[in-house]
Amino acid sequence: MKGFCLALGLAAAPAAACDTALLLTIDVSNSIDAAEYALQTDGMADAVLDDEVAEALIEGRVALAVMQWSGVDRQALTIPWHKVRTRADVQDFAAQARLMPRAFVQSDTAPGDAILFALAQFATAPACARRVIDISGDGTPNAGRDTRAAARRAEQSGVTINAIAIESMGLAITTFYRRHVITRDGFVITARRHRDYPRAIREKILREVARVLG
Template structure:
């Protein structure tokens, strides 16, 4: 009886600390992003994390988050390493780190294939979670690097979902590119109508990702 009770207690403790989603947020800091637009991205991310509904979903799922900044072929940085967010305080701390995050690169090209490759490799150090998701945000199509589609297929083979935020300035060119060449078959794209709309888009995307609504 004691052994059974101990086993139950261990299982309950493990369940209490289980991670539902490992979410890697990647932020475009290529040459097309100016200083004000960078601030809109990092402040928008921080504000979205502090939204009461999103904070609750993160804590309930004991989710793990990390942030990557990316631009050209050899320009990727893990700016905030994997952090499992188990409490509101954890979320607040992570949001503050995102808001204070210095820009990693300036005057660089746009190479989403290499960003995806770098992002996939970060899961080697991620907590063991039920789902693994990469979020790619950007405002342009590639002007350097390789074809991103092989990396998308690699993500699918690895069981990683890739979603996107397409930041548009005119029409839906970036959105259509993300749908064709960036997201996985179980992924989705949220369109931000210019950078000013990014805070709304990142909130919508986070809620959709962390609430297990896919496709």
């Protein structure tokens, strides 16, 4: 019995050592200009440096990565998986995010393809109790795979999708993300234009990882 319990403890160790593998994705499609791209990257950096967020990331030993996406065959993992264990890890990730070059310009919007590419990145992620894709964007699809079908594949794989819907007017993008992008256990946060993105991403990351402290 003792050996059996020890085996169970060893089997559970990888998940216990990391609460969440969190893949942050940003939209770099044709609708995103240089200033809006900077708002996304600086907003991401500022969010993880926030004291409350940084503490939750460290306490949960969260693993972070960043992906950029736009049209068909226009997805790239631009910051590989990054284990957060100390404040220095948080600061290093923030510095990489702030200096991250834009991967694509002049491209369509294919969130379905982005989801499928994102799912494949968990093959190299650390072993964590949860796997989460954060997808943000300011438009509906004009290219690529069926978005809802891609989200269903994420559900079947045990991956949660949450979203930031960047609105310019009304709530059309929020409605689309709620109906077609997030998984049943996911949520959408609305950013009122790109200038509200830094506030939204801080709120979203904190909501995803703060349960570690509670």
